[in-house]
Ligand SMILES: *[C@@H]1O[C@H](CO)[C@@H](O)[C@H](O)[C@H]1NC(C)=O
């Protein structure tokens with residue numbers, strides 16, 4: 001039983017929400033200490049970031065009479081967590097030094113923040129520089145731009161831990177590379193914070209009796225993972241403002257074990273372990289191998305990390321046993337790069353009892369043999385000691401790079417994947433391109449490639465904070481907005497200005513109306529503000545009147561935003577080929593003078609969400625809700641099966657289900673849609689996009705998209721409709737934040753009825769409710785293969801509606817009729833080869849369905 005990914009997922013969600021709530025939580029003493037420096041470089045005054053940390057200007061610490069200038073970034077990447085410190089920078093055209101007076105006995109955190117962007121018209125590609133901290137080289141020939149590109153991040157944080165400085169002065173020197181013309185150095189943020197000495201000698205793996213004195217070296221943090229747990233932001237750390245990331249992206253292979261959370265209370269032991277080692281959150285979640293001893297013997301629980309060769313790395317494994325109670329119940333070996341680091345590890349044996357945190361340090365030298373720039377960490381049961389269970393456990397993992405004998409810590413810049421470069425080079429229209437549109441966040445360390453999913457949790461957690469207010473309160477964003485401001489965004493800084501004319505396929509151009517710009521201006525009173533009915537990442541949406549008084553919604557790209565060009569094209573390409581009663585219709589578009597405008601049917605009743613909660617609209621009746629769900633299910637079913645290729649919507653949620661004046665549900669927002677696999681492949685591999693609260697945990701884990709991801713999101717929609725509350729509600733108690741988790745929890749406990757929307761409790765027929773809830777629960781199955789198809793969902797919803805209308809009759813038929821009848825009709829409606837389907841040719845008609853299930857109708 002591997003249901004724990006659900007838990008993992010909910011933890012991620014939780015972390016997002018909790019961090020959203022706790023914006024105001026306080027920082028540790030050391031942070032407010034006068035010995036700490038938290039500098040927003042190039043800023044003219046002090047400011048506070050979105051985490052409520054205070055940043056001071058940097059001018060006092062640098063010789064401003066020299067060779068540096070301050071500048072503001074020309075573009076603001078939508079994924080930046082905060083404008084402070086990233087939007088301002090200090091630029092150095094020759095060697096320059098920051099000076100800090102620091103305590104002499106204390107190790108220091110030095111964190112450097114870089115946001116590669118265009119500053120003062122300087123080409124970010126020209127920036128190569130080194131950074132030294134007294135005698136240590138932290139970075140050399142460093143290109144923030146290449147690094148960010150390779151890691152698909154918008155900004156980069158590098159964290160170092162310096163050995164104590166006897167002289168009491170830290171010189172932090174930035175030197176532009178002399179190997180390149182016009183090279184310059186820059187930095188956006190600097191943190192210099194005294195820290196306790198938390199490092200000790202670590203056994204050198206591969207040698208029986210050698211240890212490395214980690215504490216006497218300067219370190220770079222490469223990875224810091226809350227294994228089996230959630231992202232932990234700096235303000236939730238145990239006083240050292242460290243960031244802990246989810247370990248999922250680093251797991252090797254399909255066998256990822258299972259995650260769990262402690263149900264007992266975990267406490268620091270009274271001696272030996274300072275609280276600063278790691279927050280209790282790290283110790284109260286873990287990844288284990290799974291319940292099946294036979295399976296566990298046959299695989300290694302493995303994580304893989306990209307590192308630089310020719311360095312020694314220190315590993316800190318954090319453990320806390322909260323499931324087993326005795327010695328020799330769970331005993332395991334630890335391997336690093338296929339060498340044994342630990343035999344017969346037994347957490348209870350080490351810690352003395354259950355619920356007590358413990359950590360173990362090891363060191364390993366990574367040489368330059370080919371293929372050795374990867375670190376493999378693996379756990380496997382110690383079969384030889386015959387433990388009670390063949391299993392292993394890990395709660396947290398930190399990996400640090402040690403300075404080499406010359407005091408160097410710098411490695412080469414990571415190499416961007418050729419595929420990604422290629423995709424960026426021809427960033428015209430092509431559905432596959434979006435797989436490579438970088439998804440953003442900040443991350444420590446130098447790993448390439450696998451960083452993506454980690455960054456998402458960060459990104460979304462940051463994003464939520466800024467967008468939540470606008471999202472929850474407003475009812476104006478009911479139009480098909482794309483470049484979704486509240487979902488993953490693409491980078492705005494990469495693509496250049498492009499001529500729009502060649503973007504659309506001739507097919508798309510032929511299929512929908514091409515409006516003239518003057519016509520559009522006329523319809524919107526020259527884009528008058530009074531006509532604005534919504535704002536999204538892509539730009540504003542206007543109400544307009546065309547031809548003989550037909551009301552339309554007009555979506556206009558923000559001329560200054562490059563973001564969304566791709567979504568614009570996707571939406572036209574998708575919508576122009578799809579016509580269905582339950583999909584929003586694109587009437588036409590306009591591409592002139594750099595304007596990109598889409599014209600849609602006007603949806604008089606707005607989004608489904610604004611009729612469910614947090615609005616002044618009267619509550620929808622249960623029957624109307626059911627009909628809307630059925631309509632939306634038909635739209636999605638059509639996307640999955642009705643067009644030439646399976647189309648996966650990727651962003652199913654209540655704000656993307658629109659209602660026309662007759663309350664007909666229409667699925668909208670195809671900006672993220674992807675054409676699904678052709679028959680042979682079973683999934684599309686892709687960078688994760690979509691909206692949190694609705695994201696399929698399996699998609700999140702494996703980054704493989706199938707139409708079952710839409711089914712999952714639709715399951716969340718069904719619960720939203722049933723319970724009348726948002727998919728994510730950060731102001732709820734912990735366990736209720738994520739609707740998907742809360743609903744499943746209540747369903748298991750048999751208390752689901754208690755959380756349904758009081759407005760509909762009276763209306764709802766118990767049989768209808770049972771069928772509906774059962775369907776919604778099935779949609780949320782952890783594994784896609786266990787979820788029903790959209791067609792089955794539709795069938796069940798229709799059935800549920802029949803029960804509401806005619807409880808006795810529907811029941812009768814349920815026993816005699818099988819789904820086969822329906823399957824036949826599904827096949828009839830199946831794959832059509834023209835690629836373009838017209839009109840409302842639904843898979844089958846409601847009347848026909850009624851005939852099947854309602855005996856009176858025959
Ligand atoms: C700046 O440079 C001047 C002259 O080179 C020197 O006197 C002064 O101490 C320097 N200030 C700092 C903060 O280093």
Ligand SMILES: *[C@@H]1O[C@H](CO)[C@@H](O)[C@H](O)[C@H]1NC(C)=O
Pocket residue numbers: 123124125
């Ligand atoms: C920087 O380099 C990348 C690829 O190496 C290129 O695509 C991009 O256009 C360059 N940027 C500028 C401003 O020249």
Ligand SMILES: *[C@@H]1O[C@H](CO)[C@@H](O)[C@H](O)[C@H]1NC(C)=O
Pocket residue numbers: 097134135167169170171
């Ligand atoms: C820092 O720089 C100053 C001069 O700029 C120099 O006198 C001092 O020795 C340097 N300190 C260290 C530890 O390198």
Ligand SMILES: *[C@@H]1O[C@H](CO)[C@@H](O)[C@H](O)[C@H]1NC(C)=O
Pocket residue numbers: 179180181
């Ligand atoms: C730098 O510029 C000089 C003169 O403009 C040129 O000769 C040299 O090749 C350039 N070097 C590089 C690395 O581009």
Ligand SMILES: *[C@@H]1O[C@H](CO)[C@@H](O)[C@H](O)[C@H]1NC(C)=O
Pocket residue numbers: 309310368
């Ligand atoms: C590692 O060290 C060896 C020997 O000093 C050197 O030849 C090699 O280039 C180094 N590799 C890297 C990646 O720096």
Ligand SMILES: *[C@@H]1O[C@H](CO)[C@@H](O)[C@H](O)[C@H]1NC(C)=O
Pocket residue numbers: 337338371372374375376
């Ligand atoms: C460790 O062993 C696996 C196979 O067991 C191999 O694929 C992998 O490359 C090895 N890793 C290292 C770093 O040698």
Ligand SMILES: *[C@@H]1O[C@H](CO)[C@@H](O)[C@H](O)[C@H]1NC(C)=O
Pocket residue numbers: 297298299300335337338339378380
């Ligand atoms: C686990 O990893 C170790 C070290 O690389 C290897 O010797 C062992 O065969 C692996 N076990 C399995 C079941 O793959």
Ligand SMILES: *[C@@H]1O[C@H](CO)[C@@H](O)[C@H](O)[C@H]1NC(C)=O
Pocket residue numbers: 216217218312402403404405406407
């Ligand atoms: C790191 O630098 C310190 C001080 O220079 C030195 O004592 C130590 O040996 C270095 N670490 C390694 C692993 O070489």
Ligand SMILES: *[C@@H]1O[C@H](CO)[C@@H](O)[C@H](O)[C@H]1NC(C)=O
Pocket residue numbers: 128141143146179412413414
């Ligand atoms: C500096 O980095 C660039 C990009 O990674 C690389 O192509 C170049 O060879 C490096 N130069 C030096 C001197 O190491």
